[in-house]
Amino acid sequence: MLKGLIRAIGAVLIAIALYSVLGFLILPGIGLRIINQQLANYATVPAKLDRLEFNPFSLELTLWGLKVGEPGKEQVGLERLYVNLQTDSLWTKALHLADVQLDKPKTELLFSKDGTLNLTQLFKLPASDPTPTDPDSKPFPVRIDNIKLADGYLHFTDMRPGEPIEFLYDSMDLELKNLSTLPDDNADMTLVAVGPAGGRVDWSGTLSIVPITSTGKLKVTDGKMKTWWPYVRDALPLVLEDGVLNFSTDYTLNLSKETEMVLSNASASITPLKINAPDGRPLVRLERLDVSDTSVDLAKQKVVVGKIQSKNLETWAAREKDGQLDWQKLFASQPEKAAHKTDEVVTVEAPKPAPVAPSKPWEVLLKDVELRDYRVHLADKEPKTPVALDIGPLNLNLKDFDSLNRSPFTLNLDTGVGKQGQLTASGDVNLSPVSARLKVTTKDIDLRVAQAYIDPFIRLELRSGMLGSDLAVNLKSTEPLAFTVEGRAQVDQLHTLDTLKNRDFLKWQKLVLDDVKYQHGDSLSVARVNLEKPYVRFMINDDRTTNVDDLLIPQPAGSTAKSTASKSRPLGIHIGAIAINDGSANFADFSLTPNFQTAVQQLNGQIGTIDSRNAKPAPVNIAGKVDRYAPVTIKGSVNPFDPMASLDIATSFKRVELTTLTPYSGKFAGYRIRKGRLNLDLHYMISNGQLKAENKLVVEQLQLGEKVDSPDAVDLPIKLAIALLKDTDGKISIELPISGDLNNPQFSVMPIIWQTVRNLVLRAAQAPFKFIGGLISGGGAEDLGTVSFAPGSSELSPEAQKALTTLAQALKERPALRLEIEGTAAQSSDGPHIAQDRLEREYQYNFYKILQRRGDKVPAQASLLKVPEDEKAALLEGIYRTRLKQQPPAEWADLSRDERSAKMSAALIDFWSKSEVLLRQLGQDRASSIKDFLVDKGQLADDRVYFIDATLGEAESDGRVISPLHLDSE
Numbered sequence: 027m028l029k030g031l032i033r034a035i036g037a038v039l040i041a042i043a044l045y046s047v048l049g050f051l052i053l054p055g056i057g058l059r060i061i062n063q064q065l066a067n068y069a070t071v072p073a074k075l076d077r078l079e080f081n082p083f084s085l086e087l088t089l090w091g092l093k094v095g096e097p098g099k100e101q102v103g104l105e106r107l108y109v110n111l112q113t114d115s116l117w118t119k120a121l122h123l124a125d126v127q128l129d130k131p132k133t134e135l136l137f138s139k140d141g142t143l144n145l146t147q148l149f150k151l152p153a154s155d156p157t158p159t160d161p162d163s164k165p166f167p168v169r170i171d172n173i174k175l176a177d178g179y180l181h182f183t184d185m186r187p188g189e190p191i192e193f194l195y196d197s198m199d200l201e202l203k204n205l206s207t208l209p210d211d212n213a214d215m216t217l218v219a220v221g222p223a224g225g226r227v228d229w230s231g232t233l234s235i236v237p238i239t240s241t242g243k244l245k246v247t248d249g250k251m252k253t254w255w256p257y258v259r260d261a262l263p264l265v266l267e268d269g270v271l272n273f274s275t276d277y278t279l280n281l282s283k284e285t286e287m288v289l290s291n292a293s294a295s296i297t298p299l300k301i302n303a304p305d306g307r308p309l310v311r312l313e314r315l316d317v318s319d320t321s322v323d324l325a326k327q328k329v330v331v332g333k334i335q336s337k338n339l340e341t342w343a344a345r346e347k348d349g350q351l352d353w354q355k356l357f358a359s360q361p362e363k364a365a366h367k368t369d370e371v372v373t374v375e376a377p378k379p380a381p382v383a384p385s386k387p388w389e390v391l392l393k394d395v396e397l398r399d400y401r402v403h404l405a406d407k408e409p410k411t412p413v414a415l416d417i418g419p420l421n422l423n424l425k426d427f428d429s430l431n432r433s434p435f436t437l438n439l440d441t442g443v444g445k446q447g448q449l450t451a452s453g454d455v456n457l458s459p460v461s462a463r464l465k466v467t468t469k470d471i472d473l474r475v476a477q478a479y480i481d482p483f484i485r486l487e488l489r490s491g492m493l494g495s496d497l498a499v500n501l502k503s504t505e506p507l508a509f510t511v512e513g514r515a516q517v518d519q520l521h522t523l524d525t526l527k528n529r530d531f532l533k534w535q536k537l538v539l540d541d542v543k544y545q546h547g548d549s550l551s552v553a554r555v556n557l558e559k560p561y562v563r564f565m566i567n568d569d570r571t572t573n574v575d576d577l578l579i580p581q582p583a584g585s586t587a588k589s590t591a592s593k594s595r596p597l598g599i600h601i602g603a604i605a606i607n608d609g610s611a612n613f614a615d616f617s618l619t620p621n622f623q624t625a626v627q628q629l630n631g632q633i634g635t636i637d638s639r640n641a642k643p644a645p646v647n648i649a650g651k652v653d654r655y656a657p658v659t660i661k662g663s664v665n666p667f668d669p670m671a672s673l674d675i676a677t678s679f680k681r682v683e684l685t686t687l688t689p690y691s692g693k694f695a696g697y698r699i700r701k702g703r704l705n706l707d708l709h710y711m712i713s714n715g716q717l718k719a720e721n722k723l724v725v726e727q728l729q730l731g732e733k734v735d736s737p738d739a740v741d742l743p744i745k746l747a748i749a750l751l752k753d754t755d756g757k758i759s760i761e762l763p764i765s766g767d768l769n770n771p772q773f774s775v776m777p778i779i780w781q782t783v784r785n786l787v788l789r790a791a792q793a794p795f796k797f798i799g800g801l802i803s804g805g806g807a808e809d810l811g812t813v814s815f816a817p818g819s820s821e822l823s824p825e826a827q828k829a830l831t832t833l834a835q836a837l838k839e840r841p842a843l844r845l846e847i848e849g850t851a852a853q854s855s856d857g858p859h860i861a862q863d864r865l866e867r868e869y870q871y872n873f874y875k876i877l878q879r880r881g882d883k884v885p886a887q888a889s890l891l892k893v894p895e896d897e898k899a900a901l902l903e904g905i906y907r908t909r910l911k912q913q914p915p916a917e918w919a920d921l922s923r924d925e926r927s928a929k930m931s932a933a934l935i936d937f938w939s940k941s942e943v944l945l946r947q948l949g950q951d952r953a954s955s956i957k958d959f960l961v962d963k964g965q966l967a968d969d970r971v972y973f974i975d976a977t978l979g980e981a982e983s984d985g986r987v988i989s990p991l992h993l994d995s996e
Contacts, residue, residue: 088109312339474489
């Protein structure tokens with residue numbers, strides 16, 4: 027019995043010994059040899075396993091030093107693989123591994139230019155017979171209690187993009203608990219990957235193999251966008267200079283039936299982002315972009331973004347000379363990729379796609395978008411003068427955007443425009459069909475940006491102009507375009523300059539359009555137009571053309587008109603009322619010698635309702651003054667859209683100084699007008715082209731001056747006729763009724779008026795004349811008949827003011843007397859002073875233009891400017907060339923700057939000193955100073971003070987200039 031037990035124990039010990047030798051020594055050696063033989067047979071690169079250990083009692087298997095690839099350039103490898111097999115695998119019918127450990131695995135992942143993956147080329151496996159797929163087959167049952175990967179190494183390289191992509195994770199740790207291929211088993215999973223250049227991936231959650239499902243959280247920290255940007259650049263020609271991505275999300279993945287993936291609580295941030303064009307110019311600069319509270323449902327094709335916040339984006343865009351946007355040309359420049367296989371280009375004819383059912387559109391919901399401090403730099407290089415416009419800081423809020431357009435989204439925008447302009451827009455917008463209801467306001471939009479666009483059509487400089495508006499825009503559709511605009515608009519400080527003459531052309535202080543209603547393609551309605559201080563200059567040139575003709579630039583034939591289908595109904599225009607407040611105008615006629623100029627001021631009044639679809643005439647009631655003192659009124663009604671159908675206008679001019687009409691009297695009568703006043707009442711009525719006019723002319727105290735040689739003067743006894751036509755009150759009254767058919771091209775109003783006046787003069791010369799007139803002089807111990815002025819000045823001295831005060835009192839006591847003022851100037855004394863003053867005004871005027879073009883704040887008029895002395899030398903060069911119409915003499919080039927400036931200044935002083943126009947203007951200003959003092963300070967009625975045409979005289983021995991005064995009676 028004992029021997030048997032001993033033999034049994036011995037047998038067991040021997041079996042154990044043999045099992046140990048087999049398990050610890052023989053099997054590992056055989057396994058290592060077989061593995062290396064198989065690696066040698068099937069590997070295309072050197073491959074080797076260094077060591078294999080197996081514990082037959084604990085069933086633990088350990089592999090050491092697996093390397094696949096050239097020495098030093100291994101593509102796959104690991105330091106240690108540990109596997110612990112459990113014995114219950116024998117009766118549970120599932121391979122049960124208690125623990126799997128993988129230390130320092132290394133993988134080199136490389137896609138070559140032709141798209142080949144290096145890992146697929148490491149082994150040449152024998153072809154196997156295809157086996158039919160069994161839909162009911164189940165994966166091999168495996169349960170692994172714990173899988174742990176430590177210090178992993180992954181090097182990824184992709185040569186397929188135009189610029190290779192390469193990134194490295196040299197510290198990867200993965201842990202899986204309870205991984206199983208058995209149905210409905212879930213494994214807990216944790217992954218952490220970190221690269222040396224920054225960028226970290228954290229992945230945690232659960233994983234099921236059968237079916238394949240997973241839930242968890244994925245987080246990317248400090249990911250360098252430049253790493254994978256070549257994938258984007260192959261599709262978009264954008265160069266990423268900088269960009270860091272942070273991303274996190276919870277997810278759910280289920281592949282049991284179809285691909286179902288849901289991302290929830292997703293958030294991402296990019297900071298900073300810098301994108302350039304291929305040529306290096308900046309395109310986008312973004313400080314920060316944050317996306318939060320986001321979910322994505324792949325199966326439902328739905329994306330919900332809770333909030334988008336972005337800050338400090340700066341971008342640039344330009345329209346090139348050919349009219350295309352630089353961004354458009356940038357994307358159009360991307361070359362199409364050719365299909366290729368290895369190094370050969372293969373042209374493949376795409377098969378005709380089979381008809382497919384329309385795919386379900388993705389639904390994108392943006393709950394809250396908030397953009398702050400955006401800046402857009404716009405440039406237009408198509409005009410001859412490039413235009414630059416900066417938009418920003420731009421702030422945008424977008425709420426409840428739905429890509430399926432089941433409800434409108436809310437838009438709020440406010441931004442700066444240019445240097446000081448502001449624009450805001452808010453309201454609801456629909457995308458399909460496109461529609462919007464927006465409240466749009468603008469403030470101080472600089473209209474000078476339009477200068478480059480009007481230059482090809484008119485020689486006009488837009489010196490200033492600010493647009494403001496408060497509008498409600500209702501966009502109903504885009505195809506066809508249908509929208510309405512309602513609200514208020516105004517343009518402040520409009521100032522245009524005639525660039526040919528460097529003179530003001532059209533300007534106003536404020537233009538306000540109240541209650542504007544515009545319906546695209548149908549009608550425009552304005553309840554009221556208010557014009558504050560409008561001004562216009564109108565000139566007749568010596569060839570009878572006007573300054574407006576001069577400004578228009580002829581356009582090539584066919585360039586201005588494009589053939590368009592005629593509209594069935596023209597645009598209806600309705601203006602409720604037009605109010606003119608403190609308007610003015612300048613009129614000049616250079617076809618006359620001497621030239622004629624006059625001014626109209628203090629224009630106030632209204633024009634009633636104007637309607638292109640209603641034939642009712644608009645009432646007109648406007649009043650103003652000619653040359654400050656002579657009132658003018660315009661009353662009646664007119665249909666501006668068809669004046670030949672209906673017009674009834676009565677115009678009245680009172681107390682117009684006839685001296686301003688000297689150019690006309692010189693041309694047609696052959697005499698200057700020494701003095702006189704005109705009262706003119708015109709009443710023109712048109713009904714269906716039939717004219718009926720009543721013209722009443724009253725001339726008071728007309729006296730002719732010296733004779734003027736004029737080939738157009740009539741051969742009539744003008745002086746005698748005037749003397750005879752005067753009544754006992756010194757007035758000439760003429761009534762000129764006119765009637766005719768304006769539809770008759772032979773009918774003309776002016777020849778009829780002229781013939782009537784000519785016949786009247788002939789009848790007056792043949793009638794008995796009446797003696798009229800008588801000079802009444804008054805005086806005393808003090809000489810009040812002259813006013814003395816300092817050289818170059820129109821200011822009244824204290825002595826002159828005292829004398830005029832006395833004179834005003836004397837005239838009040840003598841109501842039958844009237845005063846005539848003869849403004850006088852002397853070249854010898856006044857010339858240098860007015861020339862110096864003119865030069866100073868030129869400095870102010872030109873410096874004023876420079877400040878306006880800079881966009882600097884300027885006073886109301888150039889005369890209020892103080893020009894810095896250091897600016898004058900540069901200004902003087904332009905003044906010399908412009909006014910003298912010549913270049914400085916070549917010999918001045920060797921002079922110093924001060925000497926050169928002195929020479930040019932002296933030449934300008936000499937030029938203006940001899941100007942008869944400036945001297946006569948000074949004489950007129952002196953006469954105005956005397957009259958203004960008598961009227962304003964002396965309280966003398968302005969209708970008792972007359973101007974006599976200014977004269978050029980001689981100065982006194984002390985340089986002072988005398989302006990004589992004359993007395994006349996009623």
